[in-house]
Amino acid sequence: MTTAQPGPPGVLQGVGVGRLAVVGPVACVRPAPALPPDAPLLVDGEPAGPEQVHEVVERAFTEVAAALREQSAGATGTVRDVLAATAQMADDAALRSQVLARVDAGEPPVGAIDAVVQMFAGMFEQAGGYLAERVTDLRSVRDRVVARAMGLPDPGVPHLERPSVVVARDLAPADTAALDLTHVLAIVTELGGPTGHTAIIAGQLGLPCVVRVAGVTDLEDGTVVAVDAAAGTVLPHPDDAVRDAYERRRTAQAALAEDTSPGATSDGHAVALLANIGTAADAERVGAGAEGVGLFRTEVLFLERVQAPTVEEQADAYAAALRAAGGRKVVVRTLDAGADKPLAFATFPDEENPALGVRGYRLVRSHPELLDTQLAALVRAQAATGATPWVMAPMIATPDEARAFAQRARAAGVATVGVMVEVPAAALRAADILAEVDFVSIGTNDLAQYTMATDRLRGELADLLDVWQPAVLDLVAATARAGRATRKPVGVCGESAADPLMALVLVGLGVTSLSAAPGALPAVRHALRRHTQQRCEEIADAALGARTAPEARAAALALVDADVRATLAL
Structure with missing residues (x-):
């Protein structure tokens, strides 16, 4: 960063x-148009008459459908399917006729479109299944048709x-x-x-x-x-x-990326270099430069839906990711919803501070079926592929929560169980938590957020979320010490792992694996290969002894090999 x-x-x-x-x-x-329901439709700067309004709205539907069909024809994969489904919705005769009937009755076009879309959305959600999944398409049509009718740029990408x-x-x-x-x-x-x-x-x-x-x-x-x-x-x-x-x-x-050897320091101390992914398609893009997947963010399967994916849907996605990994390690994080990733069917819309509320593992308190279904799907994917995923829960705060998750996961058939360390309480009691599970993975993004009392989405406070903040480093060090004491793996899957200089500090603290975006791994591998484990420990000690984030980075950089300093400048 x-x-x-x-x-x-x-x-x-x-x-x-x-x-x-x-x-x-x-x-x-372009953003979706934010217009009041009674916004007038203007033609040549004057309010349009009833016939003009009818003509403009009907043309807007036709143009939106045609544009979406054209975009779909030129796209591939998921993007093509989404655009095609949205085009079908824009062509829907019932939707269009009901909007035009309201317009002909004198209702303003924005209000007419809003009212009909809201009515159809309610019907689809109540019907469930495939129709419920089309609510997102329906609202996309609403935004596009309103924009066209009112003479605004088409919204979205x-x-x-x-x-x-x-x-x-x-x-x-x-x-x-x-x-x-x-x-x-x-x-x-x-x-x-x-x-x-x-x-x-x-x-x-x-x-x-x-x-x-x-x-x-x-x-x-x-x-x-x-x-x-x-x-x-x-x-x-x-x-x-x-x-x-x-x-x-x-x-x-590109020259750095040609080295795909396993992660290790110059004296042979192994450090697994893993990739972060969000979908099975991401797993297929993970090249030979990664030794596996250190974080599979499964919530991508759940977002933008009005009902949770079924066991079958989830199992298919997990199995695809396991197959794409080709026998390499895959660490799956169970659903991390809430805060900035709300779910229509699970999270609480009225939480005053959702980042501190019911998110991640805490959803088990109100929706235990979400976790049980996900665990069942993971076990089914394991049986279908013969690959054994490591499974971890997010937002664990206490040893009791770690024990409860471990018991639930093992009862479902999960062989290797871990938890995320994102809450300062978990870092401070990491030894007790590791007594309950097989491994932990430190999510440095959320750990920094909760340590520094700083919303990670507030970009103007980015300096407080700096990965070099001494207080955050102290908590990472405490977790790594617990891992060494219990002889259990401690990984890092936050963005800290993508920084080649910070990677040296993390390895010096005792972190056993680093998981980041695949494109970040070549520079991390290069940095590790240029330093011994002892040198990494010296770099870590220097960073821990600093008073501020800039001083911590400077102290680490001063001990780094000159060739790596040149790499950091790329």
Whole structure:
């Protein structure tokens, strides 16, 4: 993570996530139209008459359906299927006729569209099954038709016809996950934070990302920009010198990726280098540079749905990921919903502070069936593939919670059970927790959030979420000590593991595996290969002895091999 600093004139400064740099044209993501139900439809600046309103609304439906069909024809995989389903909804005769009937009765178009969509959404949710799953498509049609009728830009991620830099005020994780990766060079947002889920997914997909970039949405579509995730900058209209520098960086980074040997220090101390994924498709993209999967975020299966996925649906997804791993280790995190990942069918909409409320494992208190179904699906996937996943629960705060989860998972047939250490209480009592489970994995993003009392989505507080904060390092060290004492694995699957310099500190503290976005692993492997385990311990001691986050990083950097310092500058 690169914190925001003042840049040279013309440069838009933000917070970078990752180390990559690219040049390409801007493609702006438009927000859904926020209009009152009685917003008037204007034609040539004057309120439209009844016949004009009917004509405009009907044309809007037709144009939206045609545009979606065209986009679907040019897309692939999940994106194609989603666009095709949405096009069918825009073509639905009953939906269109009821909207037009209300319009002909004198109802304002926005209000008419809202009312009919809300009615259909309620019917679909009540019917359940396949119809319930189409509510998201229905609301997407609403946004698009309202925008067309009112003369506004189409909302959402635009259809990308060439490799582009996707620019948005903010971007929902579901939108990020559905991007057509063949045409996305980078993601830049005006809001968000470096440890928010959009930034994490961007890193997972191997895309450079810069968040908190004030004014970036003022750029026009097609403006060529240079995006540098390492520096956290966006430069409009880059010259040839910038392009050449980026190409040299790309070549150097590609050279590092050619080494796919197992993670280890220069004296042979093994450190497993694993990949973070969110879907089975992500597992298929994990190359030989990863020794397996250290974090499978299963909540992607649950988001944007009005009903939980069935045992069969989940089992198929888990089995696909296990097969894609080809016998390599796969660590699956059970559902981590709540906070910034609400579920329509489970989380509480009226929580005053959802990050401190019913999220992660705590959902078992109100919806135990979600966990039981997921465990059953994982065991079914294990039987179907012959592969044995490691399974861990998020948001564990006490040894009793660890014991309860372990008992539940083992009773279901899970062989290797662990928990996440994201809450300071869990880090402080890590030895007691490890007495109940087979392993732990430290989620440094949430651990920093709860240690520093700082919402990880508040990008303006990114300095408090710095991975080098001494208080956070103290808790990581305490957890690693507990792992050594109990002789059980302690991994890190937060964004700290993606930082080559921090990786040396983590290994020096006693962390046994590092899991990050696949694109981050080559630089981490290179850093480890240039230092002995003893040197890593010296680097860790130096960081722990610092008073502030910048001082901790500087102390670590001072002890690092010169070649690795050059790599960090890429």
